[in-house]
Amino acid sequence: MISSPPSLLARALFAALLSGSAFAAHAQSITVDGKLDEPEWAQARVFKDFKVTQPYSLATPDPALATEARMISTPQGIAVGFTVAHPANVPRVKPRLERDQGRPSDRVNFMIDFDADGRTAYNFTVGLSGSIQDVVVTNENYFNSDWDTDWSWAVTETETGWYVEMLIPWSVAPMRGSDTPTRTVAVYFDRVMGGNGERYATPAASYERPRFVSDFEKVEIPQYRKALFHVWPYVTVLHDLIDGSTDYKVGADLFWKPSPTFQLSATINPDFGQVEAxxxxVNFDAVETFYTDKRPFFTENQGFFDLRTPDNGQLIYTRRIGANADDGSGAADIDAAVKLNGSVGELGYGLLAAAEHDDAGRDFYAAxxxxxxxxxxxxxxxxTDTERPFRDRTAQVQAFDLRWRPSDTLTVNAQILASFIDQAGLSKDGTGGWFRINYAPSQSWTYEAEATHFDRxxxxxxxGFLRRASLNELELTANYTRRATSDTSRIRSSGFSVETQHRSNDTGDRLPTWLLLNGELELRSGGNIEIGHNLISAGWNDLISRGHGLWRVSGRSNSFxxxxxxxxxxxxFSVYGELAPQGLENGDAKVLYLTTNWYPSDTLNAQLELGRQKASDWLIWEGGTDFGxxxxxxREMSLNLGWFPSSKHEFRVKTQWLAIGADRGERYLLQPDGRMSNGALALxxxxxxxxxxxxxxxYLLGPQSDIYLVYSRGGYLEENRELRSTGDLFDEALGLRDSDQILAKIRYRF
Known part of the structure; x- marks a missing residue:
């Protein structure tokens, strides 16, 4: 029998009796102003035992850079305060950045796993400039910054340091077991030095190790039931500068959370205009390009559905929803979508459904x-179930997953998969599964073993997103980290990893075996160096011809x-170089990328990236058994500018240019025995x-409320012609105009 929720007074009395009163309940609300001057903070739980985790030395930080974190549970949410010592002689790095823009800066992180089960954590980052990041952490150490949620923060700065306050509402995530007056959560705090990249954390967990979220510190806090209901109507106006047309769109998003055990989000006639580019x-590979998803509805509480597979697979890839319609007419409009997250006792559940418009639209369901x-x-x-009436196709997927942590050093994950496809009366059923063991016997050594089987x-x-079916793979990895013991050493830590990948397809054809050797140096200055050399055996490539035969690849290697x-x-600055084979032989393609970040002031930053790839042996599929x-x-160039004149105003310029030239082409034919023969034809x-x-x-109107004005232009050209100079190509690119539009959007939360 489930009793009715206790009153706030009863909860307060219960919390006051907790040992040490470390988490006494507070009826008064915390004012989030970055000052930590409310009397409630004196009763908060204090976290002081910070250790250096990047580099992973576990040393005690310099006392002059002491960090203290406090946490307190309130009816409004979980309040977190940081007191950060920062002497005047230590440079302060505080550029104002876009939300979730990862650049070097002085910052603090608070992460919380509300169910304390190591499955999903939520990361809240506040920089000294007031810039923020919010990230969902799944699979122990996979960070997804697409998620943007509603929370409060503030920073104040003094000559000797700075202070941060955060308030994380109870509504940010679904939780199990919310009918009790207290709950056990797992928490983590860290502070990052923008000048040299050092990270001080408590507990001394590191996201660079296979166990991260599972190593958070478990604490018991009072919990509160807080109902929440929000509606975000929006209006967009899109004007096409090419044909002169103007489109208007009106819709709304909805969020309802009557209790911690249930929340619903929905969207009607959603707008997914290009406010994010x-x-x-340009992809010539047999595997499609993966894109992240910044659309608010599909990032909210999506971590519960984030079930991944080896080889960078993902069982729910939300970019499928609203992608190109099945009739090839372009991006599909979405009529509506709904998502439920909740729990019944210890059982957590989630439901997702979305419907696209018109006869070529699809219906998507997931549980x-x-x-x-x-x-x-x-x-x-x-x-999952996908209905595609235009193609007379239905597709269902079933997946069962297991997570077992028999000890603090051992973690086991496993998954069994099955797919059921019916198209035009023809059925195709497939199965798969994988098994992974992570073992961390010491602070220096970690090991991973992973076995995968996907049938054809x-x-x-x-x-979802499946890079390839028909795969049998065994991966074995060992990582070693060595910490510098001398304070005068230019190297703070070093490490290396060895990984071997043994692969074959489902019919027994042996794919190339990989031996990956990587080394990394963390410099005391804050920079880092990474080098790698990969040995690749001869084997069969069964993807390149798109089902028209196997190619026998010669042994080769690459280095970076x-x-x-x-x-x-x-x-x-950043520099990246690589020598990598891309053709018939082990001829190296030369790759070089240079990146420069410029911070002329705390409110203005720019990034310029230049890239060049040259290869004398580039093999691409032309169709059937024909290759070129x-x-x-x-040649590639990108330039990004960001200007933040105040906390509510953001200006951004984002440009990218990509050009590929190919000449001295020869036709090659894939033979039945796997050889490539010269077709004696110039291309x-x-x-x-x-x-x-x-x-x-x-312009930030308020919490999760914005006004956008966006100008976008782009173009693509592919022609058979003699190659042009870099300058001529760039001049031509500036005149490309396949799209040219202005978008205005307002979204406001009620």
Whole structure:
């Protein structure tokens, strides 16, 4: 029998009796002003035992850079305060950044796992400038910054340090077991030095190790039931500067949370206009390009559905919803979508449904269950169904997952998959599964073993993202970290990893075996160096011909090196170089990328990236068993500017240019025995030229309420022609105009 929720007074009395009164309930609200001057903070739980976790030395930080965190549970949410010592002789790095923009800065992080089961954590970051990040952490150490939620923060700065206050509402995440007066949560606090990249954390957990969220500190706090209801109507106006047309769109998003055990979000006629621009990509590979999703409805409480597979697979890939319609007419409009998250006792559940417009639209459904059998063992299920009437196709996927932590050093994850496809009366059923063990016997050594089997008929691409089916793989990895013992050493820590990948397809054809050797140096200045060399055996490539035969690939190798500098005054630099085979032989493609970040002031920053790839042996699929072998020259440039004159105003300019030239082409034919034979036919040279620019102004009206003005222009050109110079290509790119539009959008929360 479930009793009725206790009153606030009863909860307060219960919390006051807790040992040490570390988490006494407070009826008064915390004013989030960055001052920590309310008397309630004196009764908060204090966290002082910070250790250096980046580099992973576990040393005690310099007392002059002491950090103290406080946490208190209130009816409004969980309040967190940081007191950060920062002497005047230590440079302060405080650029004002876009939300979730990861750049070097002085900042603090608070992470919380509301169910304390190691499944999902939520990361709240506040920089000294007041810039923020909010991130969902799943699979122990996978960070997804697409999630933006409603929370409060404030920063104050003095000559000797700075202070941060946060208030995390009870509504930010679904929680199990919310009918009790207290709950056990797992928490983590850290402070990052923007000048040298050092990280001080308590508990001494590191996201660079296979166990991260599971190592958070468990604490018991009072919990409160707080109902919440919000509606976000929106209006967008899109004017096309090419054809002169203007489109108007009106819709609304809704969020309702009557209790911690249930929350519903819905969207009607949602607008997914391009206020966020995707990166330009020209993909000749057999595997599609993966894009992240910043659309608010699909990022809110999506972590519960975030079930991943080896080889970078994802069972729910929300970019499928609203993607190109099945009739090829362009992006599909979405009529409505709804998402439920909640729990019944210890059983967590989630439901997702979305419907696209018109006869070529699709209907998507997903359901998720998660049950903690014991504190160390949990079982889950995910089912999806995609209805595609235009293609006379239905696709269902079933997945069962297990997570077991028998000890503090050992974690086991496993998953069983099945797909059921019916198209035009023909059925195709597939199965798969994988098993992973992470073992961390010491602070220096970690090991991972992973076995995967996907049969050739497995297919979860209708709603998910599957790089390839027909895969048998065994991966073995060992990582070693060595901490510097001398305070005068230029190297703070070093490490290396060895990984081997043994692969074959479902019919027994052996794919190339990989041996990956990587080394990394963390410099005391704050920079880092990473180098790697990969040995690749001969084997079969069964994807490149798109089902028209196997290619016998010769043995080869590739190498890379990357250097990221610390920030020096207004500047920070990165260099990446690679030698990688891309053709028939082990001829190396030469890759070089240079990145410069400039911070002329705390309110203005710029990033320039230049890239070049040159290859004398580039093999691409032309169709069937036909291939082209070319000399390749790729040029890439991007320039991003951000100006933040105040906390409510943001101006952004984002440009990208990508051009590929290919000449000296020869036709090659894939033979039945897997050889590539010269077709004795010259192929014409071709060039691809693409360019995109976006100018965006954003005004923050209030929590999760914005006004956007966006100008976007872009173009793409592919022609058979003689190759042009870099200057001529760039001049041509500036004139490309496949799209040219202005978007105005207002979204306001009631």
């Amino acid at each position: 995707d990166e330009l990509v 998720r269950l998660l049950y903690p059998v014991t504190p160390k063992l949990s079982l889950g299920w995910l089912g 008929r497995l297919d979860f691409n209708d709603l 090196a990357e250097f990221n500098s610390a920030r020096h005054g207004q500047w920070q 072998r070319y000399h390749k020259d790729l 014409p040279a071709f060039e691809i030229n693409s360019f995109g620019v976006q100018l965006r102004y954003r």
